[in-house]
Amino acid sequence: MNTHPPRILVVGSLVMDLITSTEKIPAAGETVIGCGFSTAPGGKGANQAFQAARLGAAVSMVGKVGADSFGQALTSSLAAAGVDVSHILQDADSYSAVGNVQLLIEDGRTLNNRIIVAPGANHRLTAAEVAFLEESIADYDFVILQLEITQEVNELVARWAKAKNVPVMLNPAPAAPLTDAFLSTLTYISPNEHEAAELTGIQFIDGSGRIDEDKMNEALGVLHKSGIPNVMITLGSRGSILSSPNGRYAMPCVPNVNAIDPTAAGDSFLGAFCTALAAGLSQEEALTLATHTAAITVSGMGAQPSLPDLDTVLRSMERHGIDQKLLSKIRCHLG
Numbered sequence: 001m002n003t004h005p006p007r008i009l010v011v012g013s014l015v016m017d018l019i020t021s022t023e024k025i026p027a028a029g030e031t032v033i034g035c036g037f038s039t040a041p042g043g044k045g046a047n048q049a050f051q052a053a054r055l056g057a058a059v060s061m062v063g064k065v066g067a068d069s070f071g072q073a074l075t076s077s078l079a080a081a082g083v084d085v086s087h088i089l090q091d092a093d094s095y096s097a098v099g100n101v102q103l104l105i106e107d108g109r110t111l112n113n114r115i116i117v118a119p120g121a122n123h124r125l126t127a128a129e130v131a132f133l134e135e136s137i138a139d140y141d142f143v144i145l146q147l148e149i150t151q152e153v154n155e156l157v158a159r160w161a162k163a164k165n166v167p168v169m170l171n172p173a174p175a176a177p178l179t180d181a182f183l184s185t186l187t188y189i190s191p192n193e194h195e196a197a198e199l200t201g202i203q204f205i206d207g208s209g210r211i212d213e214d215k216m217n218e219a220l221g222v223l224h225k226s227g228i229p230n231v232m233i234t235l236g237s238r239g240s241i242l243s244s245p246n247g248r249y250a251m252p253c254v255p256n257v258n259a260i261d262p263t264a265a266g267d268s269f270l271g272a273f274c275t276a277l278a279a280g281l282s283q284e285e286a287l288t289l290a291t292h293t294a295a296i297t298v299s300g301m302g303a304q305p306s307l308p309d310l311d312t313v314l315r316s317m318e319r320h321g322i323d324q325k326l327l328s329k330i331r332c333h334l335g
Helices: 042-056 071-082 118-125 133-139 149-161 193-200 212-224 266-278 281-296 310-319 324-334
Strands: 007-011 015-021 037-044 058-066 086-090 098-106 109-118 141-147 168-171 232-233 240-242 245-250
Touching: 007 042, 007 133, 007 149, 007 168, 007 266, 015 071, 037 042, 037 118, 042 058, 042 071, 058 071, 058 109, 058 118, 071 086, 086 118, 098 118, 141 149, 141 193, 141 266, 149 168, 168 266, 168 324, 193 212, 193 232, 212 232, 212 240, 232 266, 240 281, 245 281, 266 281, 266 324, 281 310, 281 324, 310 324
Parallel strands: 007 058, 007 141, 015 098, 058 086, 141 168
Antiparallel strands: 015 037, 098 109, 232 240, 240 245
């Protein structure tokens, strides 16, 4: 058993998801009757922190919520998962962020989701409030960032981490322009296919859903040329691809998964991937763990309620025929 769990810092967002299921997405000016409603703690940063903690990492979350019931619930959810929430601040002059999640349902299956995030307190986290990280960031094995907080904070944290030789993962979502200086401080970047196209200007999936390999290679090359050594693109039902100095790995999705809600699947994948890397697993092993973790997540409803613990993931991997040596290695490093 690993007596020194991987230490992960997540600086990012906390969002209360308000989830409505519908069999028809309304057009402009139209009202439709939905078929379900629920709330669930979420936010890309909080989800990634939650997943990493559920898999055995020692996780600290830095972020901001409003002085309201949603803020209390968001903080309590992370604390219950084992995340250190002592650096989650409360802003009495703002509301906690909310995500309006619309799930399009057909025959009991989710076809797609649409999400509108009102950032609230997430965008009020300041450089002064994270200044303590300039020195303490050296205490962590990995830093995870997203784009649901201000770029000023992200750029500072990434610069401090690079100065201390702490690897940084950026999940560039929601897509936004990024400076060359910021990109050069990253160790990993993990866009989905849409975010990769926005970052590079290269569309590599055609109208029929087929991947143009030459164009995807071109997009990977653009991101590498910006100074990022490791580029991982998640491709939805097509799996994921990682291009790194160690080689290139293509990982298909887990077959025969009953996808109920795709919310937080990418966060689950990324949190698991970073946890595995920080624990000392190889990139290919980390991809395998991340893929199986995300497959479980899409099988449940809501963001954090669907994020699995390590035992659940390992049992699922065993059922899908994953080699026992890898399962033992994961348990040794994380169990």
